[in-house]
Amino acid sequence: MKPSLQLRFSQQLALTPQLQQSIKLLQLSTLELNQEIERMLLENPMLEREAGEEDEGASPSLPEPQEASMATAGEEYSSERVSSGEDEYEAASVADMPDSINEAYDSVSDDDIGEAAEWRSEGASHGSGDGEDGDFQDLQAAATSLRDHLLGQVALMAMTDRDRALVMLVIEALDDDGLLLQELEELLPLIPPEWDVELEDLTISLHQVQSLDPAGIGARNLQESLLLQLKTLPESESRRLSMIIVDGNLELLAARDFAKLKRRLSCNDDALRSAQELICSLNPRPGARFAAPETRYVIPDVVVRKYRGAWTVNLNSEAMPRLRIHKVYADILHHNRGVSSTLSTHLQEAKWLIKNVQQRFDTILRVSQAIVDRQRQFFEHGEVAMRPLTLREIAEELELHESTVSRVTTQKYMASARGVFELKYFFGSHVATDTGGECSATAIRALIRQLVAAEDGRKPLSDARIAELLGQQGIVVARRTIAKYRELLNIPPVSQRKSI
Structure with missing residues (x-):
């Protein structure tokens, strides 16, 4: 083979540093975003958090979310660009950035703000004052x-x-x-x-x-632990039957074979029911309450409220970092352009970060509002009114890529009157209905939960019967699908739901 030169043409996507940063910030959760910003604050002297109005020597602070956006803080020096000897370039990811996010907060009335402030004050005062012993005891127990x-x-x-x-x-x-x-x-x-x-x-x-407290400690199996706990209870007929059941008939009770239990114990339904309730009141893990609880905190990115008959989404101001350009360093660079090329680079990076953070929250707000518009019946009536939704629908409506919507909805949370939900929660598969429509899998699971909660304990509903009841409502679901959804809801099978 001889060496030769060949000319080839190819296309490839090149991501600018600011676009890479924008994508990275978009997929971070709120806690991870704060960690990333803290790292940038340590590395970039041109970037700082807003210190407050009392700091007169600092640059103009970022306005409240109702008045202006974080992007405006970085525009003070944008009229005169600083060159570091390299070609200037603009952030491709923020070419169409909005100037403010006023619209996100225009829908919040003074009453809503007052209620939120009152709620925060009540939460801050809870456990303080004369009643501080309760919280202190909880901390000691933990x-x-x-x-x-x-x-x-x-x-x-x-x-x-x-x-x-x-x-x-x-x-x-x-x-x-x-x-x-x-x-x-x-x-x-x-x-x-x-x-x-x-x-x-x-x-x-x-x-x-x-013999120590709590009762049941030191047992070598579940059966021994239950017996130790029963021995500490006062004498009664229920205690006697319970000890007989635990000692040799626990498997029958777990299988809910009540007919065989009644024959072995020679008792009636009421006595067996009392013994069952007593056994169920025992603690199978007596030492678990001393284990350190795993606390996971979730900071909602957006808040959903009903205002004038419409469901609106607002950004959570507590989750939004308040950033600005450092005035002292910016003034030095502004009046002495040749002082340091490093400061010029830091200034440009600080502007990118402020704009990319703003774009992140703006995208989250747009996607969240689109989700709420599609799922408004959920906020009105609950899970049974959830409609099927895909990432593609939101992406086509907002003219975004599906991957962008996927990043926005991952580890981002929405607070509402019905609880705090991850944005991914509102997306799900669907099944067909008799009328040719579609029903969300979330709504089907909610219906299954309602049917099981209302069933007769003596004759619980089988998976086939649940499928028939849903079919009567026009929802075509196979028995195997019912079984899968029931397992996801941690609902035991029909044999284990039977009561006396």
Whole structure:
């Protein structure tokens, strides 16, 4: 083969740095956006957060969301561009940027603002003042672990140091639910040989742990935990039947084979029902309440309100970062253009960031309003009125790409009178109706939940019967689809929903 030169023509999409930043900011959640902005604030001296009106030496602050947009803060120096020796270029992603977002807040009345302020003041004052003990106790309960709770009781018990050490060893072997899943024989190698501990000694220590609060702690399985809890209750006929059921007939109760249970126990429906209610009131995980709760905070990007008979979407001002150009550095660069090319680059990057952040919220607002316009019946009547919706419908209406709508609706949340929902929640598949229309899968799941909630416990509805009832309403759904939706709703099958 001989070396040769060839000329080829090809097309490829080149993303400018500002367009790449715009796409990146669009797909970030509110918390991730704040983290990204904090990083940019540390790297770019030309960018700063709004400090407030009391800072007289700073540049003009960003107006309130009802008055102007974040983009206006970066336009103070846009009349005279700063060159750093390279060709100037404009951000392709913000060519059609709006100058303000006044329209997003024009629909909010003074009454709405007053109600929101009143709600915030009530929330801020809740738990303060004379009633501060309640919140403090909640914090203490959350900070106390199961191990600390049990060791605190052991410290008050009269026993030798050796016995106390064995009890602590058993406590350390408990899992987060307070159950002992290890065999006692597995704990023997952990004990020093000179202590001369036998299996019987560990069994005694286990019984001492099982006597501690909460009841059911230290059990080796669910059955033992339920029995330990029942033993702490006062004597009654329901307690006697419950102990018999748990001791040898728990599988029949789980399968809801009430006829066989009544034959074995020689009891009537009322007695069996009382025993069932007593068993269901027990805690299968006695130590779980001491586990540290996993708290996940969601900051809504938009808020939906009904104003003058129409559902309108407004940006959440608490979620919008308030950014501006640093006046001191900008003045230095404005009067001394040749001082530093680095400052020129930082100034341009700061302007891009402010405009891209503004474009992000503007796009979220447009998509959210389009979703609300399509799903207004949901906000009026709930899930049963949800209509099928696809990303393509919103993309075609707003003249955006489907990928853009997908980024906007991922990890973005909408607060409404019916709760806080991710924007993805309003999109879903559909099934056909007898009239030739379509019904949303969300609406079908809501109907299934209503039918199951209203069913007769003695004769629960089967999946086939639910499909028939939906068919009577004109919704054609297969039995397998009903079963799939029922599992998504965590509704047990018909055999496990039967009551006495």
